[in-house]
Amino acid sequence: MFFGTLYTPIKDPLDNEYCVWGFQLNLFLLLTWVECSRTVSRNPALAQADICSILKSSGIDVEYPISLTYKHDLTEYWSAACGDLKPTCIAAPSSAAEMSQVIRELHDVDTLFAVKSGGHMPNNGFASIQDGLLVSTKNLDQVFYNADDQTAVIGPGLSWEEAQKGLDDAVGGRAVVGGRLGGVGIGGYMLGGGMSFLSTQYGWAANNVKNFEVVLANGTIVNANEKEKYRFKSSRVLTLSDLFASLKGGGNNFGVVTAYTMQTHPQDHKVWGGNYIFTADKTPQVLSALRKLQHGALIDLWIMFLFYDGPEPPAGVFDEFTAIDHTSTTKTWDTYYDLLKNNDFFILHGQRYTIATETTPVPNKTVGSSVLQEYYDHWYNVTEDVLSVTGVLGSIAFQPVPKTFSQKAKDRGGDLLSVPTDQNYIFIELDFSYALSIDDDRIDQANQKLYQGMGNLVQKNIDNGRLPDVYRPLFMNDAYYRQDYWGRIDPASKKQALQTRLKYDPDGFFQQRTSGGWRLKE
Numbered sequence: 052m053f054f055g056t057l058y059t060p061i062k063d064p065l066d067n068e069y070c071v072w073g074f075q076l077n078l079f080l081l082l083t084w085v086e087c088s089r090t091v092s093r094n095p096a097l098a099q100a101d102i103c104s105i106l107k108s109s110g111i112d113v114e115y116p117i118s119l120t121y122k123h124d125l126t127e128y129w130s131a132a133c134g135d136l137k138p139t140c141i142a143a144p145s146s147a148a149e150m151s152q153v154i155r156e157l158h159d160v161d162t163l164f165a166v167k168s169g170g171h172m173p174n175n176g177f178a179s180i181q182d183g184l185l186v187s188t189k190n191l192d193q194v195f196y197n198a199d200d201q202t203a204v205i206g207p208g209l210s211w212e213e214a215q216k217g218l219d220d221a222v223g224g225r226a227v228v229g230g231r232l233g234g235v236g237i238g239g240y241m242l243g244g245g246m247s248f249l250s251t252q253y254g255w256a257a258n259n260v261k262n263f264e265v266v267l268a269n270g271t272i273v274n275a276n277e278k279e280k281y282r283f284k285s286s287r288v289l290t291l292s293d294l295f296a297s298l299k300g301g302g303n304n305f306g307v308v309t310a311y312t313m314q315t316h317p318q319d320h321k322v323w324g325g326n327y328i329f330t331a332d333k334t335p336q337v338l339s340a341l342r343k344l345q346h347g348a349l350i351d352l353w354i355m356f357l358f359y360d361g362p363e364p365p366a367g368v369f370d371e372f373t374a375i376d377h378t379s380t381t382k383t384w385d386t387y388y389d390l391l392k393n394n395d396f397f398i399l400h401g402q403r404y405t406i407a408t409e410t411t412p413v414p415n416k417t418v419g420s421s422v423l424q425e426y427y428d429h430w431y432n433v434t435e436d437v438l439s440v441t442g443v444l445g446s447i448a449f450q451p452v453p454k455t456f457s458q459k460a461k462d463r464g465g466d467l468l469s470v471p472t473d474q475n476y477i478f479i480e481l482d483f484s485y486a487l488s489i490d491d492d493r494i495d496q497a498n499q500k501l502y503q504g505m506g507n508l509v510q511k512n513i514d515n516g517r518l519p520d521v522y523r524p525l526f527m528n529d530a531y532y533r534q535d536y537w538g539r540i541d542p543a544s545k546k547q548a549l550q551t552r553l554k555y556d557p558d559g560f561f562q563q564r565t566s567g568g569w570r571l572k573e
Contacts, residue, residue, distance in 0.1 A: 101160055102139075102140075102156060102157065102160045102162055102184050103115070103139055103140035103142070103184070105156050105160075106140075106142045106152070106153060106156060109152060109156075110149075111142055111143070111144055111145075111149050111152065111153065112142070112143040112144070112145065112190060113140050113141070113142050113143075114140060114141040114142075114143070115140050116137065116140075121140075121141055124141055124185075124187060124189070125137070126400075127169075127170050128170040128173075128178075128179065129170060129171045129172075129173055129398065129404055130173035130402070130403050130404035130405075131401055131402060131403050132173070132175060132403040132404070132488065132491065133170065133172075133173065133175055133178065133179035134179070135488065136175060136176070136179040136180055136181040137181060137182070138165075138179075138180050138181070138182070138183055138184060138185035139162075139182055139183060139184060140184065140185070141184075141185045141186075141187050142184060142185070142186050142187070143186075143187040143188075143189050143190045144186070144188075144190065144191070145190035145191065146191075146309075147264055147266060147272045147309040147310070148272070150186075150191075150266045150307055150309050151266050151270045151271070151272050152270070153184075153186055154266050154267075154268070154269075154270045154307065155269075155270035157184070157564060158270075158560070162183050162184055163180060163183040163184075163564055163565065163566040164180065164183055164184040164185070164186055164564060164565060164566065165177065165178055165179055165180040165183065165184075165185055165186065165565060165566045165567060166178065166186045166187075166188065166238070166303065166307055166565070167179065167185055167186065167187050167188065167238075168188050168207045168208065168236040168237055168238025168239050168240075169209075169210050169234070169235055169236010169237065169238065169239070169240070170236060171234075171235045171236050171239065171240065172239045172528075173404040173405055173406050174406075174531065174532040174567060175532070175567065176532075176566040176567030177239070177303075177532070177566075177567035177568055178239060178567075179566075179567075180566045180567075183566060186307070187208070188206065188207040188208040188238055188309070189208040190208060191206035191207055191208040191309055191310065192206045192208040192209050192213070193205070193206040193310065194206070194209070194213075194214055194217030194218060194221060195221075196218060196221040196222045196225070196315070198222070200261075201225065201314070201315050202261055202312050202313060202314055202315060203218055203221075203225075203227060203312070203313050203315050204310050204311070204312050204313075205217075205227065205237060205310065205311050205312075205313055206237070206309070206310055206311075207236070207237050207238035207241075207308055207309065207310070207311070208236075208237075208238075209236070209237050210230075210233060210234050210235060210236055210237070211227075211229040211230035211232070211233055211234075211235055211236075211237065211240075211391060212233025212234065212391045212392050214227060214229060214237060215227065215229070215233070215391060218315065219386065222315075223319070224317065224318060224319030225315040225316065225317065225318055225319075226249065226315060226316050226317075226318030227256075227259070227313050227315055227316075228245070228247045228249045228250065228253045228254075228255075228256045228258075228259045228313070228316070229245065229247055229256055229391075230245070230247065230256075230391070231246070231247060231248050231391070232391070232398060233391035233392045234398050237311065238308065239303075239528070240256065240528060241256055241257055241260065241308070241311060242257075242298060242300070242301065242302050242303065242308065242527075243300065243302065243526070243527035243528035244256070244257050244299065244300045244466060244468055244526065244527060244528060245257055245528065246450065246478075246526070246528065248390075249316070250456050250459070250460075251453060251455045251456045251459065252316070252459060253314075253316060253459055253463065254456065254457075254459040254460030254461075254462070254463045254466075255299070255300075255460050255466055255468075256313075257298070257299035257300060257466055258299065258459070258460045258463035258464060258465070258466060259313050259314045259316075259463065260298075260299070260311050260312065260313055260314075261276060261312045261313065261314055262274050262275065262276040262279075262295075262311075262312035263275040263276070263294075263295060263298050263308050263310075263311060263312075264308065264309045264310035264311075264312075265294065265298070265305070265306040265307065265308050265309070266306055266307045266309060267305075267306045267555050267556070268306065268555065268556040268558065268560035268561060269560075272309075273291055273294070273306075274291070275291045275292075275294040275295040275298060276291065276292070276295050276312075277292050277295060277464070278292070279291040279292075279295075293547070293550070293551045293554070294306075294551055294554075294555055296464070296465070296466075296467075296547065296551075297467065297547065297548045297551040297552070299464075299465075299466035299467055300466045300467030300468050300527060300540075300544075301467055301548050301551075301571070302527060302536075302568050302569055302571075303561060303565055303568040304548070304552050304556070304561055304562070304568065304569075304570070304571040305551060305552060305555055305556065305561070306555065306556075306561070318386075321386075399444070399484060402442065402444070402484040402485065402486060403484065403485050403486065403487075403488065403490075403491070403494075404482065404483065404484050405482065405483045405494055405495070405498045405531060406480065406481070406482050406529050406530070406531060407480075407481040407482075407498050407501060407502035407529070407530065407531035407534060408478060408479060408480055408481065408502065408525055408526050408529035408530050408531075408534070409479045409481070409502055409505040409506050409509060409525075410476060410477070410478055410479070410509075410523040410524060410525060410526070410539075411426070411476065411477050411479060411509045411512075411518065411523070412474055412475065412476055412477075412518050412519050412521050412523070413451075413474075413475040413476060413477055414512070414517060414518055418512075418517045422512055422517060422518065423449070425508050425512075426447075426449075426479065426505060426508060427447070429501070429504050429505060429508055430445070430447040430481065430501065430505070433445075433497055433500050433501045433504065434483075434497075434501075436497065437483070437485075437493060437494065437497045440485050440486075440490045440493060440494065441485065441486045441487050441490065442484070442485050442486030442487070443483065443484070443485045443486075443490075443494075444482075444483070444484040444485070445482065445483050445484075446480075446481075446482045446484075447479065447480070447481055447482075448479070448480035448481075448482070449477050449479060450477065450478040450479070450480055450526075451475070451476075451477060451478075452470060452475070452476040452477065452478055453475050453476075454472055454473065454474065454475055456470075457470040457471060457472045457474075457476075458472045467540060467544045467545075467547075467548055468524045468526070468540070468544075469524070469540075469541050469543075469544050470522075470524065471521065471522060474519065474521050476523075478526045478529065479505060480526075480529045481498070481501050481502055481505065481529075483497065483498060498531060499531075499533060502531060502534065509523070522541060523539065524539050524540055524541065525539045525540075527569065530569070532567065532569075536569040537569055537570075537571060537572075545571075548571055549571055549572075549573060552571050553573075
């Protein structure tokens with residue numbers, strides 16, 4: 052599915068024309084979709100049982116396979132394939148101190164573990180595990196508002212709608228920069244950067260973090276921010292600003308975050324949002340109007356989700372779209388929370404999912420429609436090849452990352468993606484949803500063909516001069532487990548992150564003992 056956001060019109064540097072940025076389109080293919088990544092299992096059964104009993108005896112909430120709570124927790128994944136993995140037990144610490152104890156006890160046993168927040172990441176092993184310890188953050192569900200500096204301390208066990216509702220209850224009229232679907236969890240989203248309806252105003256969600264409360268590999272609890280220092284027993288003093296920077300797009304390589312202190316922003320007004328729905332025969336007009344495509348699938352439907360941070364968008368902003376025959380569900384929402392909650396309609400439960408991504412610079416007006424049409428056609432053709440897969444749904448989302456977005460991210464301290472501020476981008480999201488595990492391998496092959504072919508098309512258009520040759524990072528939140536996230540990150544950013552990892556986890560605990568994630572290696 053595609054989710055689109057209207058931000059503000061910006062001037063395209065390549066053609067001196069104004070174009071609207073900020074919708075992510077929604078395109079459905081009512082078929083079905085693929086696999087969750089990989090199953091990682093290690094089988095020292097005794098060690099696994101030991102860690103469960105040790106944590107249980109220490110007072111930490113531990114769930115076993117015979118419990119209804121355990122079974123329910125495994126349904127709390129976006130992809131049912133992740134829920135197919137059965138951990139030996141689930142530990143749910145309720146404080147940073149208990150999380151510290153979990154990490155310290157893991158040093159004494161030989162078992163892998165995974166950390167789960169909201170379960171939106173569909174890659175197997177990233178937030179799910181077979182025959183190991185699953186650490187759930189569900190009991191880290193706090194929302195505390197500080198009126199002095201207008202920040203909120205938010206636990207990783209919440210969904211974004213829960214966080215926003217908690218903030219509304221605490222103060223009202225304030226918002227956090229978070230997920231576009233209310234049901235998306237906080238933990239993995241934040242560590243991957245986090246794209247939001249509010250990103251052209253405030254950057255990535257991670258750019259709005261003022262402090263990370265983190266449990267390091269040795270079990271130490273620290274506060275990572277721009278100023279904090281930590282003194283080790285060896286009298287060595289570490290400035291934690293490097294850890295603070297590396298957690299913004301660095302994934303699970305550095306520690307377990309147990310709380311985020313986030314800057315809140317004024318949101319005391321109504322907002323406008325909803326969908327424009329176009330049939331497939333309108334594809335050329337939609338692509339022309341967008342010149343940044345998010346696109347739908349083989350049920351011949353485009354769904355474009357729009358957002359404007361106010362009761363109504365300015366006159367003229369959507370004229371090119373309203374001129375195309377469409378069905379509209381747009382409306383004015385009383386609160387930002389109401390909009391997020393409504394968007395949960397797009398979360399399909401019970402399906403298996405895969406996700407992948409590619410990054411393209413925005414083509415200029417002269418070649419724009421044809422370049423986007425190439426992307427669409429490639430997606431359509433690959434998706435058509437798997438239409439016999441039971442319940443398959445394929446979608447492509449064209450997610451705008453305009454220069455205003457990147458500039459706001461830089462203004463708020465930057466992040467590991469370090470997206471240039473002089474170039475407009477589209478982050479393409481590629482999704483498959485499907486019903487049965489028997490089709491995992493087939494969808495895996497289709498997904499690889501899809502993102503590799505998309506990357507080849509981008510490079511072809513760069514080589515023939517139709518697109519500028521610019522830095523193109525991958526967006527972690529949308530990346531497939533087979534994709535080389537760190538290979539696409541700016542070398543300076545990767546070097547910074549690696550130095551940080553070696554500083555805080557010199558023995559590679561999180562590299563070796565977590566069951567999934569994009570490994571940060573020398």
